[in-house]
Amino acid sequence: MDEKPAIEVPETLGEEIGGQGKAYFDDVVIDNILDALLELSAAVWTYHDRVTVLETVLAEKGIEVSDAIEAHVPEPDEIARREKERMALVNRVFGAFLRRPTPRGPAGLAAQPQTGDDT
Amino acid sequence: MNRGSIGVTPRPTTLADESYLEFITSFRRLAIQQMFPKVAEHGETRLAQAMENGAVKAEGGNVPLTEIQRIFAENPVTPTFQRFVRTQQEMMWRRTRESFFRDAGGLMAWMDRAAAEHPERLHIDPEFVPPEYTRREIHCQPGGYTDDPLGGVVYHYGTKVFYEGFNDQDELHRELAERATPPADGKVARALDIGCSIGQATTLLKDLYPDAEIWGLDVGEPLVRYAHARAVDHGKEVHFKQALAEDNGFADASFDMVLSYILFHEVPVQKMREIIAETYRVLRPGGTFTIYEFPSNDKGQVSASTRFLVDYDSRNNCEPYSPDFVAADFRGIIEEAGFEVADGPALSNTFLQSLVATKPA
Numbered sequence: 001m002d003e004k005p006a007i008e009v010p011e012t013l014g015e016e017i018g019g020q021g022k023a024y025f026d027d028v029v030i031d032n033i034l035d036a037l038l039e040l041s042a043a044v045w046t047y048h049d050r051v052t053v054l055e056t057v058l059a060e061k062g063i064e065v066s067d068a069i070e071a072h073v074p075e076p077d078e079i080a081r082r083e084k085e086r087m088a089l090v091n092r093v094f095g096a097f098l099r100r101p102t103p104r105g106p107a108g109l110a111a112q113p114q115t116g117d118d119t
Numbered sequence: 120m121n122r123g124s125i126g127v128t129p130r131p132t133t134l135a136d137e138s139y140l141e142f143i144t145s146f147r148r149l150a151i152q153q154m155f156p157k158v159a160e161h162g163e164t165r166l167a168q169a170m171e172n173g174a175v176k177a178e179g180g181n182v183p184l185t186e187i188q189r190i191f192a193e194n195p196v197t198p199t200f201q202r203f204v205r206t207q208q209e210m211m212w213r214r215t216r217e218s219f220f221r222d223a224g225g226l227m228a229w230m231d232r233a234a235a236e237h238p239e240r241l242h243i244d245p246e247f248v249p250p251e252y253t254r255r256e257i258h259c260q261p262g263g264y265t266d267d268p269l270g271g272v273v274y275h276y277g278t279k280v281f282y283e284g285f286n287d288q289d290e291l292h293r294e295l296a297e298r299a300t301p302p303a304d305g306k307v308a309r310a311l312d313i314g315c316s317i318g319q320a321t322t323l324l325k326d327l328y329p330d331a332e333i334w335g336l337d338v339g340e341p342l343v344r345y346a347h348a349r350a351v352d353h354g355k356e357v358h359f360k361q362a363l364a365e366d367n368g369f370a371d372a373s374f375d376m377v378l379s380y381i382l383f384h385e386v387p388v389q390k391m392r393e394i395i396a397e398t399y400r401v402l403r404p405g406g407t408f409t410i411y412e413f414p415s416n417d418k419g420q421v422s423a424s425t426r427f428l429v430d431y432d433s434r435n436n437c438e439p440y441s442p443d444f445v446a447a448d449f450r451g452i453i454e455e456a457g458f459e460v461a462d463g464p465a466l467s468n469t470f471l472q473s474l475v476a477t478k479p480a
Contacts, residue, residue: 006231007268009223014216014261016437017209024198024205034202038210042142049138116201116435 020099024116035096043089121222126288127353128279129219129272136218140280143211148283150203158200159424162191166423180419184430187423205435208259211280212273216261219272226272233348241347242360243340250363253338257385259437264316264339271317271345291468292319292380296327298464299378299409300475307331307375313364313398314338314382318346322355324378331375334358336367365393372403381471384413384444388452391444395456395476405480409463410453411471413441417448425470450474 023031058065074082122130122137131137166187169175175186191197219226234241249265256263260277262270279287286292299320301307307328312321315335325333333356337343340361347359362368364382377398383391398408413429414421421429426445433441453460453476463473 007227009220009227009268010262011220012216012261013267014212014256014259016256016259017212017261021209022205022435024202030198031202034199035206038146038203038206041146042139042210045142046135046138049141050134053134116198116205116431 022116032096036093040093121225128287129276131218132221136214139214143207144280144284147207154200158197161194163424166190182423184426187427191427201431211277212259212261215276216273219269223269226269230344230348233351237351240358247361249338252387255439256437264342268341270339270341274342275317289319293323294467295320295380295411296323300407302375302405302407304405309374310376311374312378314379316342318350318359320378320380322350322357325355325357334360336360336362338363365390365397367397369401371400374401375403375406377402377408380411384441387440388443388447392452395453399456399478402478404478406478408476410474411466413445414472415449416445
């Protein structure tokens with residue numbers, strides 16, 4: 001059966017969660033820090049979960065990896081890949097500071113974050 | 120890509136997505152269940168003090184909303200709560216959409232196959248254009264109910280997070296269906312779920328009334344297509360139709376029972392009136408309309424902290440119509456349409472009001 005759908009699916013959409021978003025503090029840096037804290041926490045949990053699953057799967061197969069992990073020395077390709085992934089994490093965690101890099105008002109900058117009181 | 124399901128709920132397409140979204144679920148539980156009560160307690164206490172010393176006065180039995188906002192904002196934790204709730208909502212939608220988009224081809228093909236297998240139970244008018252008022256991104260869902268072809272699965276997993284894990288197997292919707300009030304004569308040959316979204320309560324109505332013809336109606340084609348495919352997968356003979364609840368196209372007096380769950384606060388008050396009139400039209404004499412909905416505050420019956428939360432939710436979770444709904448005399452409007460209205464069965468979610476409107480025999 002042809003798996004190509006009759007209806008086109010856009011990759012991205014959504015105005016509400018796009019743009020600079022909302023700010024709830026007079027100092028927008030606090031908003032940014034709290035966003036970063038949440039992303040960081042989610043990332044920490046995600047990696048924690050993966051390591052837990054990985055160790056469980058390996059143990060089910062009778063493979064003990066703790067010593068091998070400590071002894072592992074990466075090759076250049078692996079170093080480059082890990083660096084790329086690390087940079088993606090940095091951007092995700094600290095993206096809030098790029099999203100709202102300026103305080104609310106005064107005017108002079110075209111795009112300003114909305115306040116939480118804006119409708 | 121397709122990692123199967125968690126019971127009746129779809130599973131995100133990668134372990135990383137699932138772990139991330141489970142974190143959001145846990146964090147949301149903390150924000151709503153533990154953080155908000157502290158914000159509420161502080162605000163209610165400060166408001167009571169302000170009223171006692173005369174700094175704040177009630178007007179017509181209600182404390183002005185602006186005063187509630189001002190008092191609650193004095194607590195430095197309030198903007199932190201607001202930031203957290205908004206951010207977790209954005210993170211949830213962003214990652215949910217991203218996850219299921221990875222399997223967009225498979226998901227669309229799955230809905231197409233169900234449509235081809237049972238076209239007699241999927242009712243979509245290709246000429247139908249959702250009116251602008253229905254196309255808001257309610258709850259900040261990308262594309263809302265109408266504009267994202269993947270909106271059904273995104274809504275399903277998104278609301279799994281919203282319900283903080285307490286509706287993973289449709290437990291809440293089972294309660295809605297089980298507590299829906301049938302007509303006094305017990306005759307249910309045909310039942311309708313208006314604003315059915317992805318048909319969770321609709322299909323459970325079929326379990327409860329297996330001999331009845333069950334219909335779910337929603338304005339969002341993506342939701343209706345997903346609901347239909349899900350019902351086909353579960354072997355449930357349920358009809359799903361894309362239409363406006365205020366213009367449903369059914370014959371007069373053709374249903375014994377109608378159900379609506381948190382529909383009315385998501386439409387303008389004028390549309391609410393039209394939907395109630397339309398529901399009255401399609402119910403047979405003696406038929407019942409069970410309504411689970413946001414609270415009403417037309418008589419000052421809602422606490423200051425709930426008003427604060429509903430106001431925040433309206434402006435920060437894209438609920439543009441809820442303030443007018445909450446302020447309206449909802450029960451009076453239903454009675455004006457000709458219904459006899461009584462309190463309905465209590466729900467586990469005590470935030471909601473429950474009403475049963477009966478069309479006089």
